[in-house]
Amino acid sequence: MRISELSSRSGVSIATIKYYIREGLLPAGRPVAANQADYDEDHLRRLRLVRALVAERGLPVSTAADVLAVLAETGTQNGTDGTDGTDEDGAAGGEGRGVHRVLGRVFGAMDTARDRERAASEAGLTEVRRLVTAMGWRIHPRSAAVPALARALDALDQLGVRIDCRTLLPYARLAERTAEVDLDLLAAAPAGSDLAEHAVLLTVLLDPALLVLRRLAQEHHSAARQPDPT
Known part of the structure; x- marks a missing residue:
């Protein structure tokens, strides 16, 4: 899936997803083009866990x-x-x-x-x-x-x-x-x-x-x- 679909399915904005990737909380997607990457179900599960820790649990x-x-x-x-x-x-x-x-x-x-x-x-x-x-x-x-x-x-x-x-x-x-x-x-x-x-x-x-x-x-x-x- 593209990052837009990852954002839609997780409820996390694209900007926040990119921030999590930069901070090492979420693995980068598999490059498929110069400015595109592909994400899978593992990324979605990890993103939901990150969101729960940061947004729901309130961890730094x-x-x-x-x-x-x-x-x-x-x-x-x-x-x-x-x-x-x-x-x-x-x-x-x-x-x-x-x-x-x-x-x-x-x-x-x-x-x-x-x-x-x-x-x-x-x-x-x-x-x-x-x-x-x-x-x-x-x-x-x-x-x-x-x-x-x-x-x-x-x-x-x-x-x-x-x-x-x-x-x-x-x-x-x-x-x-x-x-x-x-x-x-x-x-x-x-x-x-x-x-x-x-x-x-x-x-x-x-x-x-x-x-x-x-x-x-x-x-x-x-x-x-x-x-x-x-």
């Missing part, structure tokens, strides 16, 4: 590029390249380890340079570490999620809302149940599917839907607590 272009780089690097490590299911160290049972590594790579790519520049307070980090200990979670010492949560607590604290480990525990238990569903869905991915892409879809692009579900639940319970059902 540089962060989206990092996430897509993870997809490119890990796409052949899920058994579709003829590997025998061992991990990169040659140990058996590599499938589970593969999911863990893919998630780690995806989460690392989501840790933007802009976020890393905002140092978390020691008080915030202490509360997050207390939470991790209380939940018995196995978290990597360099996990980007720990300072990210601490920065969120810092922002609340600056506005006069103090959230500590005890307050977070009920939320952490709910998050743990959600994570179990995520991992079950990843484990149930069809054979031969792209594990890294599934990880992105279920852990990155599903986030906005989970936020909306929370809003719906809040609306319901708020209405249920009113004396007048209407």
Whole structure:
């Protein structure tokens, strides 16, 4: 297909498609003439994924590029390249380890340079570490999620809302149940599917839907607590 058809089918303007190509988010088309290129269904799928990351999820272009780089690097490590299911160290049972590594790579790519520049307070980090200990979670010492949560607590604290480990525990238990569903869905991915892409879809692009579900639940319970059902 020509770039005009790619634009029409994806809903992304031609100018934006060319920008994504320049930034390395979308592979260039196959040249067919001096100023023309041909695109296929793989380009369309990739473009829709890029649009979801940038326009729907709101990721900076540089962060989206990092996430897509993870997809490119890990796409052949899920058994579709003829590997025998061992991990990169040659140990058996590599499938589970593969999911863990893919998630780690995806989460690392989501840790933007802009976020890393905002140092978390020691008080915030202490509360997050207390939470991790209380939940018995196995978290990597360099996990980007720990300072990210601490920065969120810092922002609340600056506005006069103090959230500590005890307050977070009920939320952490709910998050743990959600994570179990995520991992079950990843484990149930069809054979031969792209594990890294599934990880992105279920852990990155599903986030906005989970936020909306929370809003719906809040609306319901708020209405249920009113004396007048209407």
